[in-house]
Amino acid sequence: xxxGLREIRNRIRSVTNTGQxxxxxxxxxxxxxxRAQDAATSGRPYAMLLSRILATALxxxxxxxxxxxxxxxxxxxxxxxxxxxATDKGLCGGLNSNLFRFLNKNVPAGTPAKFFTVGKxxxxxxxxxxxxxxxDFTVSDRVNFSEVRPIGEFLIKEYxxxxxxxIEIVLSQFKNTIVQVPTMATLVPLGNLEExxxxxxxxxxxxxxxxxxxxxxxxxxxxxxxxxxxGLPALFFKQSLYQAILEAKASEQSARxxxxxxxxxxxxxxxxxxxxxxxxxxxxxxxxxxxxLAASNAG
Amino acid sequence: xxxxxVTPTGIVYQAENVNSVTLPTTSGELGILPxxxxxxxxxxxxxxxxxxxxxxxxxxxxxxxxxxLADRVSVLAEAAIDVKAxxxxxxxDAQKRAEAALEAARHQKEIDPAxxxxxxxxxxxAIAQKLVKSKH
Numbered sequence: 001x002x003x004g005l006r007e008i009r010n011r012i013r014s015v016t017n018t019g020q021x022x023x024x025x026x027x028x029x030x031x032x033x034x035r036a037q038d039a040a041t042s043g044r045p046y047a048m049l050l051s052r053i054l055a056t057a058l059x060x061x062x063x064x065x066x067x068x069x070x071x072x073x074x075x076x077x078x079x080x081x082x083x084x085x086a087t088d089k090g091l092c093g094g095l096n097s098n099l100f101r102f103l104n105k106n107v108p109a110g111t112p113a114k115f116f117t118v119g120k121x122x123x124x125x126x127x128x129x130x131x132x133x134x135x136d137f138t139v140s141d142r143v144n145f146s147e148v149r150p151i152g153e154f155l156i157k158e159y160x161x162x163x164x165x166x167i168e169i170v171l172s173q174f175k176n177t178i179v180q181v182p183t184m185a186t187l188v189p190l191g192n193l194e195e196x197x198x199x200x201x202x203x204x205x206x207x208x209x210x211x212x213x214x215x216x217x218x219x220x221x222x223x224x225x226x227x228x229x230x231g232l233p234a235l236f237f238k239q240s241l242y243q244a245i246l247e248a249k250a251s252e253q254s255a256r257x258x259x260x261x262x263x264x265x266x267x268x269x270x271x272x273x274x275x276x277x278x279x280x281x282x283x284x285x286x287x288x289x290x291x292x293l294a295a296s297n298a299g
Numbered sequence: 300x301x302x303x304x305v306t307p308t309g310i311v312y313q314a315e316n317v318n319s320v321t322l323p324t325t326s327g328e329l330g331i332l333p334x335x336x337x338x339x340x341x342x343x344x345x346x347x348x349x350x351x352x353x354x355x356x357x358x359x360x361x362x363x364x365x366x367x368l369a370d371r372v373s374v375l376a377e378a379a380i381d382v383k384a385x386x387x388x389x390x391x392d393a394q395k396r397a398e399a400a401l402e403a404a405r406h407q408k409e410i411d412p413a414x415x416x417x418x419x420x421x422x423x424x425a426i427a428q429k430l431v432k433s434k435h
Contacts, residue, residue: 039308042308042309042310043307043308043309045305045309045310046305046306046307046309046375049305049366049373049375050375052366053339053364053366053375056337056339056366057339060339145307145377146417149416149417150414218337219337219338219339219368220336220337220338220339221338221339221340222324222325222326222329222338222339222340222341223324223325223326223341225339227325227341228339228340228341228364232364239307242307
């Protein structure tokens with residue numbers, strides 16, 4: 001009997017310790033989550049204004065003559081370029097496995113594609129599933145624009161060199177703390193801007209419709225639409241990539257917080273039921289001892 | 300007329316009932332009054348003056364784009380700062396660091412062009428801030 005008691009006591013201790021660790025991780029994740037969510041939402045006005053300026057400049061050029069930018073031209077797709085954005089660490093529930101299942105479904109093994117990854121888990125997955133991994137990047141938790149810039153430059157270089165014919169991103173789109181949706185989007189060639197922005201808005205859970213051109217009066221340009229348009233597609237691409245990484249970070253921290261909260265609750269329940277078992281066993285042992293004493297006295 | 304500056308970190312400055320805005324475009328300084336025709340312009344690092352009935356606010360911006368549409372002036376820039384908030388010694392430090400790094404980088408052959416561009420942005424914005432501050 002005494003041995004059983006000790007075993008239960010040890011289990012209670014280890015479960016309590018685990019519960020303390022998951023609780024600490026939950027607290028860390030929840031403070032990081034707030035910051036990541038703020039960063040993700042505060043980047044949105046920039047993306048909106050940028051896409052609007054790009055759209056008006058494009059329309060201005062449509063009126064004055066033909067213009068083609070290498071990042072906007074569609075070409076036959078031989079090799080897809082796919083950027084997988086996942087987390088560096090695990091312990092975030094089903095976030096990564098959902099994302100990878102989604103990737104497997106949308107890009108079945110054997111599709112001619114080259115892969116670029118952000119986050120260690122993405123690198124591990126792409127390597128393990130024997131896909132063609134070209135480069136892997138890691139970004140810090142508080143990601144800023146200058147960290148993303150080199151990734152963007154590298155992808156544009158690969159695209160212009162012709163090694164890849166599209167740049168697509170796969171990420172867990174942040175909707176709210178409970179819901180993160182695996183999403184795939186084509187960033188290059190920059191196709192239909194309005195459709196893209198609307199899809200992004202719908203994914204973010206916004207109800208109202210996004211309109212790129214709120215005014216159909218003719219726009220004038222200083223110095224001229226061509227000059228303005230020169231650098232815009234690349235900037236727009238890098239901005240979209242940055243925003244995607246911000247969204248993925250917000251998803252990661254939210255998923256981790258929810259997973260750790262569930263783990264903490266589980267640990268608490270387990271400790272409760274183990275304590276009940278322990279007390280019962282202790283009571284039984286005491287009753288047994290009293291019985292033995294009483295029996296020996298009577299004898 | 301409303302005025303806003305949007306950077307990757309969010310909307311950093313916003314003002315309602317603006318009487319006039321002066322923008323540093325690549326083709327010279329440009330004053331915007333209410334009722335201006337729709338316009339998209341490229342902006343150089345420099346100073347933006349926002350005039351409201353309460354007075355004039357001066358802001359330093361990095362390069363970017365400006366859009367005037369339906370009595371709304373929106374500036375899209377990598378960075379912006381209120382002139383009053385500019386700490387010249389911090390600006391000088393940032394500029395020196397960036398310039399030293401740029402100088403070191405130019406002597407090396409193997410340098411990431413993206414990193415170079417980033418350093419140039421820091422130096423450029425620091426110079427813009429100093430220019431704007433020294434005028435007042």
